[in-house]
Amino acid sequence: MQDLIRRLLAELGEDPSREGLRDTPKRVEKALKFLTSGYDANIDHILNGALFTVDYNEMVIVRDIDFYSLCEHHLLPFFGKCHVAYIPNTRVIGLSKLPRVVDVFSRRLQVQERLTNQIADTIRDSINPLGVAVVMEATHLCMSMRGVEKQNSFCVTSAMHGAFRDNSRTRMEFLELIKLRSALPGIADAASAGMACVGED
Numbered sequence: 001m002q003d004l005i006r007r008l009l010a011e012l013g014e015d016p017s018r019e020g021l022r023d024t025p026k027r028v029e030k031a032l033k034f035l036t037s038g039y040d041a042n043i044d045h046i047l048n049g050a051l052f053t054v055d056y057n058e059m060v061i062v063r064d065i066d067f068y069s070l071c072e073h074h075l076l077p078f079f080g081k082c083h084v085a086y087i088p089n090t091r092v093i094g095l096s097k098l099p100r101v102v103d104v105f106s107r108r109l110q111v112q113e114r115l116t117n118q119i120a121d122t123i124r125d126s127i128n129p130l131g132v133a134v135v136m137e138a139t140h141l142c143m144s145m146r147g148v149e150k151q152n153s154f155c156v157t158s159a160m161h162g163a164f165r166d167n168s169r170t171r172m173e174f175l176e177l178i179k180l181r182s183a184l185p186g187i188a189d190a191a192s193a194g195m196a197c198v199g200e201d
Helices: 002-011 025-037 041-047 097-106 112-127 168-179 187-192
Strands: 052-053 060-071 077-087 091-093 131-140 155-162
Touching: 002 025, 002 091, 041 097, 041 155, 060 097, 060 131, 060 168, 077 097, 077 112, 077 168, 112 131, 112 155, 131 187
Parallel strands: none
Antiparallel strands: 052 091, 060 077, 077 131, 131 155
8 A cells, every 4th residue: 555655646746755755655554544444343243242121212312423534436534423313122222332333334435325324224223223313414525625615515414214204203303402502503404304415526
């Protein structure tokens, strides 16, 4: 990988041997391996031992989970907040594991729509809850640094299963709860409309 990065620097018109770039290939390799470490993660291993039988059937929400990922179209970062909710059906997931699930799938080359679905599907398949909801809000540098260069735009995607899809009151309760302290106003309206703004150009 370091040889490829040296060639890339040269193709960009740089001198890979100059002082400031001499160790760049090593640093970039280390950074990329960390940012894509989700490929090596075993989701079953992460969740096993953190699934518990509990007599509870009300909504569980973990909100404002920070995430960072790389757009698969341009290899530029996108980042923001993830909000996860589920309604247990006799089993719950240890709360610290939900951010771990977000990390596993965000630390891959991604598009936001697929990332949102992967998180929701994993929770659904792990504990068979009465419902799962995931909302992600993110800034994409492929939109703000290049292309259309819209620095203030953000993208909201949602995935709803079970009670969150079938029952509008349950869905709106979740959206209102994550709206309470959201840094981005209007998230509930955007999420309920199913907004998605990731594109390839």
